[in-house]
Each structure stands twice: as C-alpha cells, then as structure tokens.
Amino acid sequence: xxxxxxxxETKVLSANDRALLAHCLISSLETQHDxxxxxxxxxxxxxxxxxxxxGNVQAVSWDEIKNQLKRSP
Numbered sequence: 001x002x003x004x005x006x007x008x009e010t011k012v013l014s015a016n017d018r019a020l021l022a023h024c025l026i027s028s029l030e031t032q033h034d035x036x037x038x039x040x041x042x043x044x045x046x047x048x049x050x051x052x053x054x055g056n057v058q059a060v061s062w063d064e065i066k067n068q069l070k071r072s073p
Contacts, residue, residue: 015052019045
C-alpha cells in the first residue's frame with residue numbers, strides 16, 4: 001500500500017481514531033519507551049479533541065496543510 005493511499009484512507013476515520021493513530025505512529029518511532037511521554041501525548045490528543053468538539057478551534061484538512069507547506073519557503 002502506498003503512503004498516499006494510506007493517508008487517503010485515514011480521512012474517513014473519526015477524530016478520536018486519527019488521534020490514536022497519530023499517537024501510535026509517533027510511539028513507534030521511539031527507541032526507548034517513556035510512560036510520561038505516552039501520557040502527555042494522550043492528554044494532548046484528548047485536549048485537542050475536546051477543543052474541536054467544543055468549537056474552540058477549527059479543523060484543517062490535510063490538503064490545506066499540504067498546500068501551506070508547498071507555499072512555505
């Protein structure tokens with residue numbers, strides 16, 4: 001499966017599932033396991049989900065992020 005296809009597939013996931021996926025991917029990069037980091041990522045993910053659900057912040061699409069990156073120097 002190509003990376004682009006994986007990214008497209010994740011777009012149908014709920015915010016909670018995408019946050020969990022992001023956490024798992026980042027955790028897989030770590031060579032040493034630190035419970036404090038896991039707890040911090042989990043708390044941050046929950047905070048961001050709460051902010052989205054409360055309407056305090058607005059989600060940005062992956063396409064919008066890619067376009068912003070392309071325009072960056």
